[in-house]
Amino acid sequence: MKRFAAAVRLRGARAREIPGFRLAVVCGLLAVTAGAASLLGALELAPGRVLRAIADSSDPMHAVLWDVRLPRVVCGALVGAALSVSGALLQTVVRNPLADPGLLGVTAGAGLGALVLLIFFPDLTRWLPGVAFIGGAVTIVLLLTLAWRPGRAIGPLRIVLSGVAVQAMLFALLSLLTFAYADRAPAFASFLVGSLNGLGWTDALTIAVPTFVGLTLALVYLRPLDVMLLDDVSAGGLGLSVRSARIAISGVAALLAAGAVSVAGLVGFVGLVVPNAVRVWAGPGHALLLPLSAVGGAALVLAADAAARTALRPLELPVGALLALVGGPYFLSLLWRKVA
Template identity: 40%
Template sequence: MTTTASPPTVPGGASAPQVRRAGARTTGWIAVMTAVLAASITLAVTIGSADLHPLDVWRSIGDHLGLSSSSLSQLRDGIVWELRLPRVLTAAAVGAALAVCGAVMQTLTRNPLADPYLLGLSSGASVGAVAVLILGVGWLGLPVAAFAGALLALVVTFALANRRGELAPTRTVLAGLAVSYLCSAATSFIIFWSATGDSYREILSWLLGSLGGASWSDAAIVWVAVVVVGAVLVSRSRVLDAFAFGDSTALSLGIEVNRTRWTLLTLVALLTGAAVAVSGAIGFVGLMLPHAVRFVVGSGHRAVLPLSALAGASFMIWADTLARTLFDPRELPVGVVTAFLGAPAFAVLLRRRRVGR
């Protein structure tokens, strides 16, 4: 009598060959999306009134990094290095941050409509930013004020949601909504009471999301946050997989649910605050991109998080490129473009999922 050996299995019920195939598939998608991101950065820098070639972008980068000597004129090099490249890289970092935060928020709250702003962070950042703009401090203090406002909103949300050391998903969502409405009211009051003249346009541009003033320091701030916080979140992929099945499942796997949720929500808040501080509130990226990625690769966070970051970065680059060139010389707030692109795409995604089911 002969027996047939079954393939080795790994925790979660999947066989080792299945895990290897899934890993190879994820690696392939990451390679493709990385190439798409690199191409998007290069092409987006060339688009505009100045006639630039993709090679000009890399010549300028190589020259400033000391890798090669560039034959570009000072004007063309300045357009690439001082104007367009920091803006494109900031857009990529903001898109990556919002997409990753959206994926984590949807899992922790078990709410498919959750986005990075669910904790009231964008509304808190708006209060700080609008106060600075109206007081006339200028753009120098804007990121600091926006980040401080976001963190203050987070503290108030956690204080409202906390009950005997526990952060229940439903209470957290409701507390975030309450803080968001309160901060929105405060922002409206400040604008109504103090804004005059052209300050309305500047305030509206920030509230709708804008990357027009992006600099290398802005890009550095968000990219450091994306790399550091993103790496921590990816390292907690298995924990997030457990949370996707509910607190009971996570608890049965030995996860300290309350402490872990506190930690992950704080990381999400820090990353969202860094993004909002330099770009304003940009909608639909954190809501739509994680769902689109899950539609392609499934719900495992080891694949969802890095692919959401890459997809969000590429999406934001092209949204910002449309915002600055579509009605040139006038510039749209990038939040308007993401809403126009995101709403129909999200509707199509929902339709396809419903038909599939």
């Protein structure tokens, strides 16, 4: 038995040496969850039926799949990828595994921007992602200024506490706005926890643009990202302008988070759970970390959403609540490990 286990480990180790093996595994996971997400819902459909209905426009389920389930799957995948990569970038920027767009208040900042636009300038909703981006970026700047001490990495406690403080202020503003303008604010409860309910192709397009721009920029920035993992003096000694790199990468992280917030509200914990899990498996290098986080984040959100839609059928739960249920304990375990 022992020898068998050792042999499995050895083969596992060898398989992991093959480039692309990890990516293939995670992509497989994504395919399965995407499939499951399109099958499951308020109406139950058999796999064969789904394929037929997608192809056949005379099928009564054709419209349900094309107008409800598929855009929702696409949105979910993009939200997951964007938040997960945003988290990975923020973790590198502050050199701390506890960073996450939700925990640091970046999504709340983006949400505040979005809400202000929706309430006061309802005609300008196509600028939603742009305004959300500004809100998220301002929050990052605020946070880094609060937590920064020159020449030192930001300790785990410091970053978490600064995030809590910033987030409390942002949530206060968010609540004040929705109370004062209850008639104009969108479904606030589901916005606060994060939900994919009722998303269509317009929403998919809204998030697709910032997500693809953000992911491309992040992948272009691979090498500086890797250098940023070293302490400031070493990174500077290698010729990286640490300050400008930090600003640029924070901007990309804000853009990704803003895209996700614009369609799905304040979905939390994806950016914390996925990159940290990937790092255990694939190491800290961004060449693997970013693609794996993107695909893994998409898979996680789709799986959570599939569960959210089926757990209390026909009631559709907000996906953010389910993610927080998983993410909270994971966050605690990380905090214990890193602070102790």
